[in-house]
Amino acid sequence: MRDHSCTKATAQADHNAGWLEEEGEKPEWSIEGKDARPIRRLTSADLDAAAGELPVPSAMRLLARRRDLQRRIRSATACYLDLGDFVAKTSAEGGYLIPGLRRVP
Numbered sequence: 001m002r003d004h005s006c007t008k009a010t011a012q013a014d015h016n017a018g019w020l021e022e023e024g025e026k027p028e029w030s031i032e033g034k035d036a037r038p039i040r041r042l043t044s045a046d047l048d049a050a051a052g053e054l055p056v057p058s059a060m061r062l063l064a065r066r067r068d069l070q071r072r073i074r075s076a077t078a079c080y081l082d083l084g085d086f087v088a089k090t091s092a093e094g095g096y097l098i099p100g101l102r103r104v105p
Contacts, residue, residue: 029078031070032067032070032081038102039083042064042083047083054098079102083098
């Protein structure tokens, strides 16, 4: 009889985005949103302005520094990177949500 019990899978974060380095740029519908008009693009300066003193994952900081990586991620839902107007406090202790995607109107 085959064992169908679930096993816990663990994944390690790739903070260097190595998998993304292998991808080619997506000329149509990349999340970089070259034709979009975001409130705040995902750039290092805008990420710092949005997050303030909050800790930000290193992978997000890398993506903010490198727009070429942003152009390598295709949006299947016509969304683009936009940090929005504000950071929202969550119900988790010390938790905050930095908006990241906005739908093309």
